[in-house]
Amino acid sequence: MLEMVDIEYIRKKHLVEGWSIRKISRNLGVSRQSVRKALNSSEIPKYNLSKAKPCPVMEPYKDIILEWLEQDKLQPKKQRLTAHQIYQQLVAQFEFAGSESTVRRCVRLMKNQTGEVFIPLTADWGEQAQADWGKAKIYLGQTLITVSLFCLRLKASLVPFVWAAPTEKLEAFLEGHKRALEWLGGTPRTIVYDNPKTAVTKILKGPYREEHKHFSSLRAHYLFDSEFCNPSRGNEKGTVENLVKFVRKNALVPIPKVESIEELNQKLLDWCNNQRQHRIKEWELEQKELLPLPAQPFKCSTTRMVTSSNLLLFQYDRNCYSVPTNCVRKNLRVEAFTDRIEVYDGSKQVAVHERCYSRGEKIMKLEHYLPVLARKPRAVKNALVVRKLPEVYQKLRRYLCGRDPEGYKEFAKILLLNMEFDFEDVLLAVEESIKLGNPSLETVKQSLILKACNTKKTQDEIHNSPASHLEIPVDNPSKFNRLIMEVSA
Numbered sequence: 136m137l138e139m140v141d142i143e144y145i146r147k148k149h150l151v152e153g154w155s156i157r158k159i160s161r162n163l164g165v166s167r168q169s170v171r172k173a174l175n176s177s178e179i180p181k182y183n184l185s186k187a188k189p190c191p192v193m194e195p196y197k198d199i200i201l202e203w204l205e206q207d208k209l210q211p212k213k214q215r216l217t218a219h220q221i222y223q224q225l226v227a228q229f230e231f232a233g234s235e236s237t238v239r240r241c242v243r244l245m246k247n248q249t250g251e252v253f254i255p256l257t258a259d260w261g262e263q264a265q266a267d268w269g270k271a272k273i274y275l276g277q278t279l280i281t282v283s284l285f286c287l288r289l290k291a292s293l294v295p296f297v298w299a300a301p302t303e304k305l306e307a308f309l310e311g312h313k314r315a316l317e318w319l320g321g322t323p324r325t326i327v328y329d330n331p332k333t334a335v336t337k338i339l340k341g342p343y344r345e346e347h348k349h350f351s352s353l354r355a356h357y358l359f360d361s362e363f364c365n366p367s368r369g370n371e372k373g374t375v376e377n378l379v380k381f382v383r384k385n386a387l388v389p390i391p392k393v394e395s396i397e398e399l400n401q402k403l404l405d406w407c408n409n410q411r412q413h414r415i416k417e418w419e420l421e422q423k424e425l426l427p428l429p430a431q432p433f434k435c436s437t438t439r440m441v442t443s444s445n446l447l448l449f450q451y452d453r454n455c456y457s458v459p460t461n462c463v464r465k466n467l468r469v470e471a472f473t474d475r476i477e478v479y480d481g482s483k484q485v486a487v488h489e490r491c492y493s494r495g496e497k498i499m500k501l502e503h504y505l506p507v508l509a510r511k512p513r514a515v516k517n518a519l520v521v522r523k524l525p526e527v528y529q530k531l532r533r534y535l536c537g538r539d540p541e542g543y544k545e546f547a548k549i550l551l552l553n554m555e556f557d558f559e560d561v562l563l564a565v566e567e568s569i570k571l572g573n574p575s576l577e578t579v580k581q582s583l584i585l586k587a588c589n590t591k592k593t594q595d596e597i598h599n600s601p602a603s604h605l606e607i608p609v610d611n612p613s614k615f616n617r618l619i620m621e622v623s624a
Contacts, residue, residue, distance in 0.1 A: 142173045144163070145159055145163070145170055145174060146173065148162075149170075149174055150174075156170050156171060156174075190237060190240070190241060192232070192237060193237060193238070193241045196229065197241070197245070199225075200221060200225075200241065201245060203216060203224075204216075204242075204245060218238060218239040218242040218243070219235065221242055222235045222239070258291050259291060260291050260292070260420050260423070260424040261321075261421055261426070262290065262291065262323065262324055262424075263289075263290040263291070263324070263326070263327060264287055264288060264289050264290060264325070264326045264327070265287070265288055265290060265326070266285070266286065266288075266311075266312070266315075266327070266328055267286050267328070267329060267378075268283055268303050268331070269284040269286055269379035269382070270282070270283060271284055271299075271383050271387050272390055273387070273390060273391050273392075273393060273399060274390060274391065274392040274393070275393060275394070275395070275396070279390075282299045282300065282301060282396065282399070283299070283300050283301070283303045284299055284379065284382060285297070285300060285307065285310075285311030285312075285314075285315070286378050286379050287312075287315040288378045289319075290323075291417070291421050292414055292417035292421040293414060293417065294319070294410065294411050294417070294418050295378050295381075295382070295407060295411075296314075296318055296319065297382050297386070297403045297406070297407060298310075298311050298314050298315065298400060299396055299399050299400050299403060300396070300473055301492050302473070304333070304473075305333045305347070305349055305437055306435055306437055306471055306472055306473045307473045308331070308334070309349060309350075309436075310472070310473045312353055312357070312433075313433050316428060317428065317432070318404070318407070319425060320422065320428070321422065321425025321426055321427060321428060322357045322359050322425055322426040322427075322428065323425060323426070324360060324426065325359060325360045325361070325362055326359055326360075326361060327361075327363070327364065328363050328364070329364050330344070330363050330364065330366060333347060333350065334346060334347055334350040334361070334363075335363060338366060342362070342363065344361075344363050346361070349437065352433075356429055357428070357429065357433065358426055359426070382403075382406075385406075386402075386406040435473065436470045436471055437470075437471050438468060438470055439451065439468075439469050439471065440468055441467050441468075441469050442464070442465070442467070443458050443462050443464060443465055443467060444463075444464065445463055445464060447459070447460060447462070447463055447503055447504065448497065448499075449467060449469075449478075451469055451471065451476060452471070453494045453495065454491045454493065454496045454497070454498060455496070455497045455498065456476055456478070456486070456488045456498045456499075457486070457498065457500050457503045457504070458478060458485060458486050459486065459502075459503050460503065460504075460507060461485075462478075462486075465480060467479065467480055467485070468480075468481075471490065472490065473490070474490055475487055475490050476488045476489075486500070486503070488500070497523075499519065499520045499523055500520075501524065501550070501553055501558070502553060502558075505550065505553060505554050508521075508547055508550060509551055512544055512547035513543050515543050515547045515550060516546075521550070527566050528550075530574075531546065531549065531569065531574050532546055534569075534574055535574070545576050548576050549561075549576055549579050552564075552579065552580075552583070556583060561579070563582070564579045564580075564582035564583050564586070565579055567582045
């Protein structure tokens with residue numbers, strides 16, 4: 136039987152150099168029939184190595200490399216040795232004299248010999264879903280930020296759900312499930328996870344896990360079972376792993392530009408609806424097998440007790456939030472959601488704030504400090520809560536306080552209008568007074584009067600409001616405490 140090299144020789148000599156069949160037969164020592172068979176073959180010649188190419192330079196190091204590869208299996212997948220790093224270690228530790236390409240070829244062959252074999256998995260309709268977090272870049276306004284993507288995918292129908300959140304904290308983990316199951320209109324019997332800290336507090340032997348109490352409550356509410364992958368074996372939930380990549384490449388390219396996370400989530404929801412429509416037959420079969428949703432939705436929040444200071448602030452998750460004056464130095468209950476912080480004094484809700492995920496911020500509401508400002512009007516010049524107001528208020532403050540040493544009194548009265556009227560209405564009135572070139576208490580009040588013509592408030596009600604007739608005393612600045620005066624704290 137002719138070897139590959141002989142076939143190539145025959146074809147080149149006859150077709151390129153013009154040798155006769157007889158001459159080729161004589162030179163190779165084969166029959167003319169064999170030569171003709173090689174020339175008439177329609178298959179493109181290919182080289183097939185019967186055994187691995189010998190590499191004597193690597194022989195002393197194969198056992199060492201094999202030991203490194205075995206130890207590497209215990210490390211996280213993304214932190215394992217590369218062929219380049221193995222080459223560098225051989226040079227540094229053993230003064231290896233071979234080339235890097237030789238090492239790369241040897242490592243590749245050894246990994247193929249010891250490579251892991253995977254088994255395709257499937258599930259019945261309604262039997263299983265897989266959930267995971269991913270990351271993506273978006274433009275929020277003009278700023279490029281990273282958001283977290285909660286991804287859940289049904290195993291049988293492959294119908295996906297994706298929801299963007301500013302964090303992967305426990306509240307967002309719970310909220311992602313609630314939104315996903317409500318969108319599906321039912322619950323799969325089992326959901327598969329990695330081992331996230333929001334679900335698992337301790338990895339036990341085999342498939343057993345000690346679950347987070349809030350996650351256990353979520354499961355009990357929606358009546359699904361949980362399964363967890365072996366540590367560092369994300370491939371065991373490859374259905375959702377692939378979804379994360381698919382979403383980034385198909386739903387988020389080019390990088391979305393949105394004004395809010397809510398706008399982004401509407402785009403993602405439209406994408407999910409479209410994906411479900413593409414798999415409508417599979418979805419209809421799976422939907423019938425999902426468990427029904429409970430009558431009441433799950434409350435996706437965590438609770439913590441806090442104590443407010445004499446600054447009317449309490450600390451939560453490395454930020455400070457304000458409370459009303461009647462809550463100074465009180466023990467309060469905080470209900471933390473993904474998007475907001477609710478504050479309770481006993482059973483009474485006393486404050487609601489948009490949740491902040493930065494660090495060291497002070498989230499303050501003007502309404503909480505207005506009663507104190509009424510007693511200490513001079514503080515409006517430097518109060519932190521005032522300095523946090525929109526720039527139009529800063530223009531008004533600089534104008535009134537700079538024009539008259541006691542201009543703070545008029546500025547304080549304008550701020551106190553917020554005790555009687557909506558913040559947005561007062562803000563608009565201040566803007567209009569500045570545009571008129573004569574910002575003052577009277578011009579702001581006149582603007583509110585015009586606004587009131589189309590509302591329930593009357594002109595007399597405005598004139599008779601407590602803020603309009605408030606007599607502001609000239610207080611002693613030495614009496615002012617840190618509550619108002621701390622600007623940079």
